[in-house]
Amino acid sequence: MVYLLKGTMQNYIWGGSDYIPELLQIEKKEEYYAEWWLGAHSSSPSDLILNDTIIPLNNYIKEKPGVLGEYSINKFGTELPYLLKILDVKKPLSIQLHPTKEQAELGFKQENELGISLSDPKRIYKDSNHKPEMMVALSDFWLLHGFKTKDKIAKSLEKHPSLSPLALRLKQCDLLTFYAEIMRATQQQLEKWLLPIIQQQKAAYEQNQLSLVNPDYWVLYSIESMEISLTKLDPGLICFYLFNIVNVNKGEGIYQDAGIPHAYLRGQNIELMACSDNVIRGG
Incomplete structure (x- = not known):
């Protein structure tokens, strides 16, 4: 079965103003359009439109985990294992890296036990997942990627x-x-x-x-x-x-595994990553 999904927008101040609205052909109502998410992450799930009914995708999967398929359930459990994003980077992002699965599980558990709210800006681990990510450039793209x-x-x-x-x-x-x-x-x-x-x-x-x-x-x-x-x-x-300055041409890709410090500098891309929002700031 094919499902109709409506993604969610993230209006971070480092984002551009025109690229994503023009790509998605939507009316501009905000000043910044940094990221468009398509997935089931609990902090910003896409909406599933089914028979004129709108249901958050993560809730729908909880109710009917079988939609993920037997292979995905056996390997990743009853959660959608990936998150897709489109980014428009107008201003440089902070230097960051992502944790391993083991680090994420431990950090998430510890911060929950300390009672740190998921909305607290001091919170590091928003979920228990790692966040390896593959990006493909939609334009001439520049980033910092790992130490020289x-x-x-x-x-x-x-x-x-x-x-x-x-x-x-x-x-x-x-x-x-x-x-x-x-x-x-x-x-x-x-x-x-x-x-x-x-x-x-x-x-x-x-x-x-x-x-x-x-x-x-x-x-x-x-x-x-x-x-x-x-x-x-x-x-x-x-x-x-200190870091490698990398130019990724349109149509080319680059992979960021756990523990690699990086920072996007300028351009547009599409990312596919594990379903996580865990970002450890490095500067």
């Missing part, structure tokens, strides 16, 4: 005199310690590292002379698009020198 090797990070940092002390520090410690120190940096430290680069590259950026594979471009782009004050710099800006 220590040697490549050092070379990237050494290109700027203001970042050379970081390159030296990296050679003295492991990557985890190094990253944690950057995330805890003071404004004074961030200004010392980043302001010389911003001042040096500002004119080139404004004249579109910086390559998109150049970390300097994304530092200036993030400051502009996210309206970051030069007196309140974000430590995440340093990550453009």
